[in-house]
Amino acid sequence: MSVARTRFALYLDLIRWNRPAGWLLLLWPTLSALWVAAGGFPGWRLVTIFTLGTILMRSAGCCVNDVADREFDRHVKRTAGRPVTIGAVSVREALALAAVLALAAFGLVLLTNALTVALSFAALAITVAYPFAKRVVSMPQAVLGVAFSFGIPMAFAAVLGQVPALAWWLLVGNLFWVLAYDTEYAMVDRDDDLKIGMKTSAITLGRFDVMAVLMFYLALIVVWGWALRQQGFGAVWGVALVLALAQVAWHAQMIWQRTREGCFRAFRLNHWIGLTLFAGVVLDVWMRGKL
Template structure:
């Protein structure tokens, strides 16, 4: 006697537009915008030599979240043909077809305009720099087609809040006499370069997760370019970031309490070595996902070391 056939399983309920939009901007994964936020806030504290005020703190915190979310929209549209071949990204709303490319770009445009509205409450040098920041953010998703280490482009995009923070704090009324450069001191650009190496470190860890898939579909990443030197390079990137920021803070005269942040950040980087040395997907992704704690440690060190 044949067993009765099982009833067909119900089709999954269609997701609401809000749910798809939140998934599009990675709302449930705040680590992404925290990676941008900590160096930006650290720059605000350094530029102001202490608490920068509630206005700038609000502008840069909300602006960071909005622009990272807008960047996710652009990235998912640009990479939708690649992402469908990568297990980790195949179910993203645009890649899976749940959202159309135009709709995703419209969401990104609205978020970017909201961020720009916040920037308009600052000063002209910061507003001018925001256009450069937007251009780099748009360029990054396409860099992996032509650049062997596109993570360097991401590093510039993720670090541009640093000169913008200095411009917002120090861009006085006479900035136009010498151009935007007068509102952004040389050490702000040096901090950007140092932070770029941190981005190289954690995004190479991220690229190590997808290396096999990326090789199959033919895109370029730092993990592929570095080959078996990837782990050593990641640790060198951490060293340049932490060492460079420490050197700059010594020049700027922060109190010795700043070194507590550097020490905690270095300890975390050493722990990340134990996570990535065997190049497992799980270990590399965990190291990437927890990198925002490195940024938080350095930020706390800056706050403790500031005079104001």
């Protein structure tokens, strides 16, 4: 039993179970899309499918990422102790776990409709491609942005059976958010990544990194603000946008000196921006339903 418990603990470490901020970053925009598409509460069935699917796919992505980056991670302070990197979990084990998690997520998607199932294949392909994009793409965070935003068109497809232009606008806005927080993340490892030849947005942007992060945040707020204003969202949504902007100002303070601690803290707190926007969507829809 002790050996089994040890393996289980290693698997939990591999999927970052003790760091829920990662899957919350995917969950809030996906739930926001569900509420927008449904014009209110989409029902517990879809909420459960997309919540569990988000957790499972993020966990599978961690497994694939750690396998792909195992030779690089040993040279980065933050990642040197990961289970695959130190050999505590084998490559075969990690990939098997990823496959099980992805299949479980696919089983959930099968409970929706054909369009959502089709979109799930595209989402999986982008998720698998991301770890390798860091070798060839100067801003691989853009690839991650697409992967982390694909729950939005899938949510619209599950509710409406189609993906309207609004869904793609929300995806674009969310992509800017991913660029913002994952650049903060990349700023933590910049010194190590430069030594090993890894490509990241923090390296590509250079001394313009902080300004770019703030512009990415503003792009999120402008795109989502405009897109949902066209759908009749009003004062409550406006308050949510102002609160999100206040958090952006807070992030500017945390990353201004480019310290590892400040940038990592900023990254970890990003899910509060997502929660703020989600709460704004839910409350605005609810208030308009009462009028």
